[in-house]
Amino acid sequence: DDLLRQGIKLDELEKKLIQTALQLSEGNKSKAARMLGITRRRLYSMMERFELDI
Numbered sequence: 001d002d003l004l005r006q007g008i009k010l011d012e013l014e015k016k017l018i019q020t021a022l023q024l025s026e027g028n029k030s031k032a033a034r035m036l037g038i039t040r041r042r043l044y045s046m047m048e049r050f051e052l053d054i
Helices: 002-006 010-024 029-036 040-049
Strands: none
Touching: 010 029, 010 040, 029 040
C-alpha cells in the first residue's frame, strides 16, 4: 500500500531488489538469484534490462 502511494513503479522496485540481493550476496549472482527465488539466467536477463553491471 505505502509503496503504491509513494508512486514507486514495479521496475524501480525490481531493480532495487536485485541491487540489494547482489550487495547482500557480495556480488555472488547464484546466491542473489536464490535470495530472489529466480534462476541465475533470469537474474542476468534482469540485470541486462536494468543496465546493471554483469
